[in-house]
Amino acid sequence: MNQPSASTMRVRDTDFRVDQYGAGSTTLLFLHGSDGRESWGEVPGRLAGGARCLVPEHPGYGGTDAPAWLDNVADLANFYLEFIERQSLGRVHLVGHDLGGWIAAEMAVRNSSALASLTLVSAQGIHVEDVPVVDVFLRTDEELWTDSVFDAALARELAGAPRSDAQDLAAIRNKEVTARLTWQPRAHDPHLAKWLHRISVPTLVAWGAEDRILPPAYAEAWAGRVAGAERQDIARCGHLPALEKPAELASAIAQFTSSSRSHNA
Amino acid sequence: MKFFNFHLMPYRHADLQAIERNASAWVTFSNRHYDPQLGAELYHEYLDQMEYADRLGFDGVCLNEHHQTAYGLMPTPGVLAGALARSVKKAQIAILGRALPLLNNPLSVAEEFAILDNLTRGRFIAGFVRGIGAEYHAMGINPAESQARFQEAHDLIVRAWAEPGPFSYTGKYYQFKYVNPWPRPYQSPRPPIWVPSQGSSSTIEWAARLRYTYCQTLSPIETVAKFFSMYREQALRNGYEASNEQLAWSNCIYVAETDEKAVREAKPHLEALMGTLLKMPMEMLLPPGYTNIEAMKRIKATRAGGFNKKPQTIDDLMKAGVVIVGSPATVREKLAEYERLAGFGTVLTKTQFGTMPDDMTRANMAAIAEEIIPHFRTQPKTAA
Numbered sequence: 001m002n003q004p005s006a007s008t009m010r011v012r013d014t015d016f017r018v019d020q021y022g023a024g025s026t027t028l029l030f031l032h033g034s035d036g037r038e039s040w041g042e043v044p045g046r047l048a049g050g051a052r053c054l055v056p057e058h059p060g061y062g063g064t065d066a067p068a069w070l071d072n073v074a075d076l077a078n079f080y081l082e083f084i085e086r087q088s089l090g091r092v093h094l095v096g097h098d099l100g101g102w103i104a105a106e107m108a109v110r111n112s113s114a115l116a117s118l119t120l121v122s123a124q125g126i127h128v129e130d131v132p133v134v135d136v137f138l139r140t141d142e143e144l145w146t147d148s149v150f151d152a153a154l155a156r157e158l159a160g161a162p163r164s165d166a167q168d169l170a171a172i173r174n175k176e177v178t179a180r181l182t183w184q185p186r187a188h189d190p191h192l193a194k195w196l197h198r199i200s201v202p203t204l205v206a207w208g209a210e211d212r213i214l215p216p217a218y219a220e221a222w223a224g225r226v227a228g229a230e231r232q233d234i235a236r237c238g239h240l241p242a243l244e245k246p247a248e249l250a251s252a253i254a255q256f257t258s259s260s261r262s263h264n265a
Numbered sequence: 266m267k268f269f270n271f272h273l274m275p276y277r278h279a280d281l282q283a284i285e286r287n288a289s290a291w292v293t294f295s296n297r298h299y300d301p302q303l304g305a306e307l308y309h310e311y312l313d314q315m316e317y318a319d320r321l322g323f324d325g326v327c328l329n330e331h332h333q334t335a336y337g338l339m340p341t342p343g344v345l346a347g348a349l350a351r352s353v354k355k356a357q358i359a360i361l362g363r364a365l366p367l368l369n370n371p372l373s374v375a376e377e378f379a380i381l382d383n384l385t386r387g388r389f390i391a392g393f394v395r396g397i398g399a400e401y402h403a404m405g406i407n408p409a410e411s412q413a414r415f416q417e418a419h420d421l422i423v424r425a426w427a428e429p430g431p432f433s434y435t436g437k438y439y440q441f442k443y444v445n446p447w448p449r450p451y452q453s454p455r456p457p458i459w460v461p462s463q464g465s466s467s468t469i470e471w472a473a474r475l476r477y478t479y480c481q482t483l484s485p486i487e488t489v490a491k492f493f494s495m496y497r498e499q500a501l502r503n504g505y506e507a508s509n510e511q512l513a514w515s516n517c518i519y520v521a522e523t524d525e526k527a528v529r530e531a532k533p534h535l536e537a538l539m540g541t542l543l544k545m546p547m548e549m550l551l552p553p554g555y556t557n558i559e560a561m562k563r564i565k566a567t568r569a570g571g572f573n574k575k576p577q578t579i580d581d582l583m584k585a586g587v588v589i590v591g592s593p594a595t596v597r598e599k600l601a602e603y604e605r606l607a608g609f610g611t612v613l614t615k616t617q618f619g620t621m622p623d624d625m626t627r628a629n630m631a632a633i634a635e636e637i638i639p640h641f642r643t644q645p646k647t648a649a
Contacts, residue, residue: 138293138402138548172553172561179553180409183401 022048033098208237270318325357362392371418409554473499486586538619540576593636
């Protein structure tokens with residue numbers, strides 16, 4: 001499997017880690033969800049043939065100190081738009097999962113011209129009425145694995161995986177920053193949905209068909225609000241396609257970004 | 266020593282087994298279990314008990330604030346303090362306290378407390394807390410902002426009381442073009458401020474610095490003593506010696522004719538409070554950001570506070586000095602011993618706890634008033 005090179009980047013006053021897989025003129029930028037950078041699993045590595053995959057770690061995640069300016073998702077959207085500009089990344093294929101999907105959608109609303117395409121994987125950011133979702137802040141870590149993963153055996157394996165003290169500490173901090181960003185209104189911004197029509201790049205909505213954290217009704221709502229959005233449902237998969245169905249997710253992203261590359265060209 | 270009658274106003278008719286099945290009496294325990302006929306009677310029963318405490322010679326009565334729980338029926342304690350302000354004639358009335366971070370408008374507390382201070386002609390004590398973690402689930406307030414909102418709301422309220430208005434206030438969480446509350450507090454410059462806490466070192470440090478009375482919530486007496494010494498050390502660091510008047514211990518006391526009778530009578534009610542009404546999953550008690558990382562790590566390692574922890578029996582609680590239960594002589598002896606150990610000027614005593622019915626509660630209150638309080642009115646160190 002493709003090994004990343006990790007580097008520390010700086011935007012304004014904030015240092016943060018960015019893992020890079022592969023190289024090339026095409027850039028895929030992966031924004032992780034509540035569980036942190038590692039929850040992308042092997043997906044960026046699988047896509048590194050012929051493209052540069054950048055996997056940043058949001059400031060405040062992975063055991064880092066949350067910067068004083070970090071209050072909400074819009075802060076991170078502006079932060080990554082600034083990152084794209086400063087690094088002269090050109091138009092990136094932006095891929096966001098869960099919280100990262102919310103950040104990605106917020107970026108696309110603010111400046112679609114920074115993007116070549118947008119992929120939302122099990123994305124937070126909008127609210128769908130009358131669809132039961134899991135209160136992730138009232139679940140134990142073990143329960144969350146069960147809620148998040150369709151395959152019960154895999155859920156047990158992930159829940160039981162040994163973790164270092166540093167990983168435990170990072171997980172506590174991840175949860176704290178996630179609460180700061182998503183507690184209220186819970187995992188969405190009521191002002192985001194009304195501007196989603198401004199997203200003017202090819203958009204893919206990829207979703208685990210068995211997602212209980214954010215059920216597929218959310219995929220439908222995203223696809224209905226972003227003009228021309230394509231949908232890719234992933235069978236027998238919960239809220240973490242990158243861990244549960246990495247091959248399927250990677251292949252969906254590869255197909256979509258290569259076709260939107262030809263659209264743009 | 267001063268004796269305050271601290272009421273939690275529990276929904277004492279709650280179906281304890283239903284609470285156990287729900288793993289908590291808080292937030293997710295359906296209010297279908299609340300019967301308004303019984304609830305209305307409870308409010309009157311409890312307010313009558315508070316008035317009785319006044320007549321018995323307790324120095325004060327205490328209320329507090331909790332939301333969406335059978336543990337306590339006082340989401341808006343000011344309403345109940347208002348109901349008592351004219352009928353409680355001599356005792357002080359303390360709200361310990363309002364949970365400031367839950368408020369979207371802290372000025373409403375500046376106003377509410379100022380009214381109560383006027384109504385009682387200066388017998389009011391203002392308590393400020395952050396609220397327990399469950400409150401953040403119940404009220405939709407971000408726990409990661411809890412500390413910062415508390416500080417800002419506190420600063421605004423105290424300024425609104427002390428500084429003539431109108432002035433404007435622009436904080437991160439609260440902004441007001443005009444801060445000019447009517448009425449002003451009756452006491453000058455403001456009512457006494459008491460700060461209850463489970464023992465957070467930053468809260469103790471802060472309370473000592475501002476010379477606020479620190480109230481330790483239900484804890485083993487050794488722990489109480491440790492936190493009170495921390496307060497005294499912090500006071501010295503701030504250039505003064507703290508008096509016992511600045512320290513209050515929150516406990517449960519139950520008195521009956523004999524030790525055996527007292528334990529037998531108190532047991533089911535105390536265990537209902539500690540083992541059922543107070544319990545909740547760790548995720549509910551400590552939402553992310555509510556407490557610091559070190560505490561979270563420690564708690565995660567032990568998973569303390571959850572239902573999976575072995576419930577404490579009345580014997581455990583008595584042995585640890587969380588509560589005092591016994592004959593008048595035993596209770597006097599223990600209270601004097603704990604006073605010598607920890608040093609406090611006030612006890613905030615739950616005379617009703619858990620499922621305890623009215624007749625037992627009143628007998629307990631009368632026994633405390635007759636058999637205990639008089640012995641602690643002079644020279645507390647040689648009492649009993």
